[in-house]
């Protein structure tokens with residue numbers, strides 16, 4: 001079932017075209033990596049998906065709701081982890097999450113249940129009482145993911161969530177987020193790090209605002225490493241040829 005649909009979306013900053021006729025359709029329960037070098041248009045796409053920018057060309061549907069026509073319903077189905085952390089460092093993990101739950105209009109008992117479940121899913125339950133300031137970068141990131149799950153979204157967007165983390169934390173977070181798809185969540189994960197992608201994942205390669213490929217990772221590489229396939233795709237020759 002298609003739960004995430006971006007159709008023919010273009011976006012320009014003045015005369016600079018940042019996204020050019022982008023179409024991406026994704027099913028529930030999938031992990032999709034949005035892979036693109038710097039300047040590919042990943043942030044612009046995320047800003048459109050989260051309605052920081054308004055789509056002028058094309059349409060976006062989340063869990064069946066058109067983002068322009070039914071923004072509340074569409075955004076209610078979306079969980080977001082931004083590149084820049086937005087946590088209160090002097091509050092505990094639990095208080096940060098309770099604050100967010102209140103913003104979502106969740107009642108005390110319901111909020112408590114959802115927070116416990118979200119922390120459990122990210123193996124963070126034992127840290128609930130710790131101040132965010134005392135957590136390492138990996139645990140802060142996990143907490144932000146837990147927060148993004150409290151309102152039980154159908155789609156989870158993450159914008160380069162492992163930037164600045166050590167390898168151990170990167171692996172733990174990548175594993176946890178892959179596991180979330182088992183319950184039917186669609187994960188849309190922007191990155192430029194190919195080691196975060198598994199063979200069965202969807203990969204969307206974005207380059208200079210255009211989609212060059214959308215395939216399962218294992219099909220994209222065809223025997224080569226994903227790193228080499230990505231480099232070949234974005235190196236110019238193939239990109240220009242495929243773009244037509």
Ligand SMILES: Nc1ncnc2c1ncn2[C@@H]1O[C@H](COP(=O)(O)OP(=O)(O)OP(=O)(O)O)[C@@H](O)[C@H]1O
Pocket residue numbers: 013016017018036037038039040041042043044045
């Ligand atoms: N405010 C702006 N004004 C003009 N051009 C912009 C603006 N923001 C982004 N761009 C341009 O639009 C294109 C896409 O940028 P975007 O930030 O979406 O890419 P990105 O894939 O997120 O890159 P990065 O990984 O470096 O953040 C780039 O060529 C960028 O220079």
